[in-house]
Amino acid sequence: MARSVAAHREAVQELLSGLGSPHSTEVVPLMAALGRVLAVDVVAPLSLPPFANSQMDGFAVRAADLVFNSDNDGGAELAVVDPVPAGAAPAKLLPGSAAPIMTGAMMPEGADAVVPIEQAVPDVFPLPGVAATVRLPATDPGTFVRDAGSDISAGTVALRSGTTLGPGQLGLLAALGLGSVEVRTPLRVLLVPTGDEVVEPGEALPPGKIYDSNGTLLEAAMAQAGLHVTRAGVSGDDPSALLDLLRSHTGGVDLVVSTGGVSKGAYEVVRQAMDSQPVEFVSVAMQPGGPQGIGTFDDVPFLGFPGNPVSCLVSFEMFLRPALTALLGSPAARITLRAPLAEHLTSPAGKHQVRRGTVLPDGTVRLEGGPGSHLIHALANSNALVQVPEDVTELEAGAEVEVWML
Amino acid sequence: MARSVAAHREAVQELLSGLGSPHSTEVVPLMAALGRVLAVDVVAPLSLPPFANSQMDGFAVRAADLVFNSDNDGGAELAVVDPVPAGAAPAKLLPGSAAPIMTGAMMPEGADAVVPIEQAVPDVFPLPGVAATVRLPATDPGTFVRDAGSDISAGTVALRSGTTLGPGQLGLLAALGLGSVEVRTPLRVLLVPTGDEVVEPGEALPPGKIYDSNGTLLEAAMAQAGLHVTRAGVSGDDPSALLDLLRSHTGGVDLVVSTGGVSKGAYEVVRQAMDSQPVEFVSVAMQPGGPQGIGTFDDVPFLGFPGNPVSCLVSFEMFLRPALTALLGSPAARITLRAPLAEHLTSPAGKHQVRRGTVLPDGTVRLEGGPGSHLIHALANSNALVQVPEDVTELEAGAEVEVWML
Incomplete structure (x- = not known):
C-alpha cells in the first residue's frame, strides 16, 4: 500500500x-547575511524613528499658536526663526515662532506640528538670518510629525530568530545601527x-x-x-x-x-x-x-x-x-496560488501527480512536457509545479489547480 | 504636472x-553560475535522452513477437536473454527473445517496446545465466520506451541567452554534459x-x-x-x-x-x-x-x-x-497576483500608491504599517507590494488588488 x-x-x-x-551560529557583516537565516531574536537597540521628525518640508510650529479664536481666521502670523536642516539638533521653539524644517529633520522641543511650505504665505523659505514672518493656517497637533518609535520602539523584538534575511530585513538591521548579525551556520x-x-x-x-x-x-x-x-x-x-x-x-x-x-x-x-x-x-x-x-x-x-x-x-x-x-522556519514556503489550466491533463488514479508548468502572463498555467520524470529540458522551461491531487484523474482546460512557484 | x-x-x-x-561575459563552472544570466544561446550538443531507453523495470521486446494471432491469446512465450542494466551497451535483441531491462537502460537494437515486470509470468527476473522463458502480453510498439531526443534534440537551442540560471537550468546544462557556462558579467x-x-x-x-x-x-x-x-x-x-x-x-x-x-x-x-x-x-x-x-x-x-x-x-x-x-531579460519579473485585501485602505487622489503587505495563507493580503515611507520595520515584515492605481482613493476589505511578490 x-x-x-x-x-x-x-x-x-x-x-x-x-x-x-x-x-x-556565526556573526557576519550585513551584506554577507543576504539570504541567510537569523539565529537569534534581534531586539531593537533604539526606536525608529529615533526622534520625532518632520514628514514634510515646511514650518515646525506649536499648534496652540494657530488655534481659532475671535481674533483670527484660524491661523496666525509667526516670527520665522533659524531653519532646522535634517541631521541637526535644533534649539527649543519659543511660543509665537515658526522654524523652517526639512523632511526627516528633528522636531524642535516645543513644536508639535508641521505646516507644509505650500500652505504658508509666502510659500517660500526666507533667507536665513533675515528677519521675517510667515502666515500659517490652523493646524492640529501631530500634523505631519513622525513620532519617535512609530515604526518600532526600542526594546521590542525587531526580527525573530529563523527569519530569512532579504533586503528589507537587512535594511531594518542597518536602520537600527547594527553592522553585523548572528546567522545560523x-x-x-x-x-x-x-x-x-x-x-x-x-x-x-x-x-x-x-x-x-x-x-x-x-x-x-x-x-x-x-x-x-x-x-x-x-x-x-x-x-x-x-x-x-x-x-x-x-x-x-x-x-x-x-x-x-x-x-x-x-x-x-x-x-x-x-x-x-x-x-x-x-x-x-x-x-x-x-x-x-x-x-x-x-x-x-x-x-x-x-x-x-x-x-x-x-x-x-x-x-x-x-x-x-x-x-x-526557512527556507520560506513556496508561493502557492490557484491558476486555471491552459490545457487538459490526465493523472494516474490513486497518485498525486506533480507536473511542471509555466504560469503565463494571463494567469493561466501551461504544462511543460508530459509527466515523464526524465524531461529535464521541459523542467528548465518551467517556473512552477502543478499539483494534481491523488483522487483526480483528469482535468479540463480552464480547471483551477494549485501551483507552487519555483 | x-x-x-x-x-x-x-x-x-x-x-x-x-x-x-x-x-x-565570463565562463564559470556550473555551480558558480547559480543565479547568473546566460550570455549566449546554448545549443544542445547531444539529444536527451541520448538514446532510446526503458521507462520501467521489465522486458525489452520486439512488439511484433507479441501480436495477436490465431495461435495465441495476444501474447507469447519468449526466451529470456542476458539482462540490460542501466549504463550498459546491450547486444542486439533477436526475434523471439526478451531482455530483462532496468529503468533508464538503453534499448537493445531490434527491441521496440518494454513490458513491465508486473505484467510478466512469472513476474520476477530469472537468475542471469539460467535458461528461462517468460510469458508476456500483447504490447504496442513504443510502449514504455523513452525515445532518443524526446526531451530535446541535438542541435536545437536548449536555453536562450538572457535566461537566469536556477536549479532546473543548471541541471539541464549538466545533463547536456556541459561543465561550465558563459554568463554575463x-x-x-x-x-x-x-x-x-x-x-x-x-x-x-x-x-x-x-x-x-x-x-x-x-x-x-x-x-x-x-x-x-x-x-x-x-x-x-x-x-x-x-x-x-x-x-x-x-x-x-x-x-x-x-x-x-x-x-x-x-x-x-x-x-x-x-x-x-x-x-x-x-x-x-x-x-x-x-x-x-x-x-x-x-x-x-x-x-x-x-x-x-x-x-x-x-x-x-x-x-x-x-x-x-x-x-x-533578467532579473525575472516579480510574480504578480490578484488578492483580496484583508482590510480597508485609502490612497491619495491622482497618485499610484504602493503599500507594503503580507500575502497570508488564506490568500488575502494584509497591509504592513501605514503609507509612511520611513516605516522600514513594517517593510521588513512584508512579502509583497500592493499596487493601488492612480484613480483609486479608497478600497474596502475584500476588494481585489494587484500584488507583487517580493
Whole structure:
C-alpha cells in the first residue's frame, strides 16, 4: 500500500526533527547575511524613528499658536526663526515662532506640528538670518510629525530568530545601527548521485551512459534553500563502493541524500548498500518520485531520492524543502496560488501527480512536457509545479489547480 | 504636472537602453553560475535522452513477437536473454527473445517496446545465466520506451541567452554534459546615500541623526537582481564633496544611483550637485517615491532616488528592476497576483500608491504599517507590494488588488 504524500512529508520532518535546534551560529557583516537565516531574536537597540521628525518640508510650529479664536481666521502670523536642516539638533521653539524644517529633520522641543511650505504665505523659505514672518493656517497637533518609535520602539523584538534575511530585513538591521548579525551556520548535506549509467559532465559519454544532472540540480536547489552541500562524486552500482564513499564524507554532515537505486529493479545499489542500516524503502503515491528511501546511515539522517532528475527535484520540493521550512522556519514556503489550466491533463488514479508548468502572463498555467520524470529540458522551461491531487484523474482546460512557484 | 509611473518607467528604460548589449561575459563552472544570466544561446550538443531507453523495470521486446494471432491469446512465450542494466551497451535483441531491462537502460537494437515486470509470468527476473522463458502480453510498439531526443534534440537551442540560471537550468546544462557556462558579467552600479543626517551603522548616533539603511537595503535588492554594487560611503549635504565622491568611483561603472536630496527642500544636495549635469528632477504621481532624479552624470546613466528607505525600495522595484528585466531579460519579473485585501485602505487622489503587505495563507493580503515611507520595520515584515492605481482613493476589505511578490 503506497504512502500518501502528506504521510511521507511527515516522516521526513520526523526524521529531521533533531536538526531543529540548537543551531551553530556565526556573526557576519550585513551584506554577507543576504539570504541567510537569523539565529537569534534581534531586539531593537533604539526606536525608529529615533526622534520625532518632520514628514514634510515646511514650518515646525506649536499648534496652540494657530488655534481659532475671535481674533483670527484660524491661523496666525509667526516670527520665522533659524531653519532646522535634517541631521541637526535644533534649539527649543519659543511660543509665537515658526522654524523652517526639512523632511526627516528633528522636531524642535516645543513644536508639535508641521505646516507644509505650500500652505504658508509666502510659500517660500526666507533667507536665513533675515528677519521675517510667515502666515500659517490652523493646524492640529501631530500634523505631519513622525513620532519617535512609530515604526518600532526600542526594546521590542525587531526580527525573530529563523527569519530569512532579504533586503528589507537587512535594511531594518542597518536602520537600527547594527553592522553585523548572528546567522545560523547552514545545515551540511552530503549529496551522492548513484548509478553505473551516470557520468560526470565534461567527461566523454560512452554508449548507454548519461550525464549526471541530479548532482547539479539538487546542489543548486539546496543552495538556494540555504543548505551547504558536499558532493562526494557519482557512485556506481557497487554497494560496498557506495558505502566506502559515504563513510569517507559523512564526518560533520547533518543529512545524507542519494539519488537513484531505490526502485525494484535488479540493480538497486542504494537499497543494497543500506541493507544493514535502518533505512526503509517505501512507495509514495506520487508521480514522479514514487520510490523513496528514508532512515539513518551510521546514525545520520538519510534520504534516498529516485534516479530521474525530475523525480529528484520533485522529491526535494515535496518532502525535504517543506520539512526544513516547518522545522527551521526557512527556507520560506513556496508561493502557492490557484491558476486555471491552459490545457487538459490526465493523472494516474490513486497518485498525486506533480507536473511542471509555466504560469503565463494571463494567469493561466501551461504544462511543460508530459509527466515523464526524465524531461529535464521541459523542467528548465518551467517556473512552477502543478499539483494534481491523488483522487483526480483528469482535468479540463480552464480547471483551477494549485501551483507552487519555483 | 506629475509624471505617471508608466511614463517614468519608460524614461528609466530609455536611459538604460545602452546597457542592453553587448555584454561582457565570463565562463564559470556550473555551480558558480547559480543565479547568473546566460550570455549566449546554448545549443544542445547531444539529444536527451541520448538514446532510446526503458521507462520501467521489465522486458525489452520486439512488439511484433507479441501480436495477436490465431495461435495465441495476444501474447507469447519468449526466451529470456542476458539482462540490460542501466549504463550498459546491450547486444542486439533477436526475434523471439526478451531482455530483462532496468529503468533508464538503453534499448537493445531490434527491441521496440518494454513490458513491465508486473505484467510478466512469472513476474520476477530469472537468475542471469539460467535458461528461462517468460510469458508476456500483447504490447504496442513504443510502449514504455523513452525515445532518443524526446526531451530535446541535438542541435536545437536548449536555453536562450538572457535566461537566469536556477536549479532546473543548471541541471539541464549538466545533463547536456556541459561543465561550465558563459554568463554575463554583472552590471556595475555605484550607490551613494546622501544627507547630513545619515550615519553609517556601527557608528555612534548623535542627536538628530539616523543610521543609513538605504545603502544596505538597495545593495541587497540590487545584488538579488544580479547587479554588482559599489558603495562609495555616505555623502553629506555639501554638493562639491558629493561630486568629488562620485568622480572618485565612477570609473568602469554602468549606472550611478543616489538616495536623498531630490526633493524641494532648502538643502537638496543631489539637485545642487547635478546642477551642471543633464539631470532632470521630476515628480512622479506615486506614493511613496514621488521625487525622482534622472539623467546622466559625466555621461554615466544616473538615477536619484528619494531619501526614505521605503521610497528607495519602491523606486527600485517600480522603475529600475522592471527596466532591467525589459532590457536584459533578467532579473525575472516579480510574480504578480490578484488578492483580496484583508482590510480597508485609502490612497491619495491622482497618485499610484504602493503599500507594503503580507500575502497570508488564506490568500488575502494584509497591509504592513501605514503609507509612511520611513516605516522600514513594517517593510521588513512584508512579502509583497500592493499596487493601488492612480484613480483609486479608497478600497474596502475584500476588494481585489494587484500584488507583487517580493
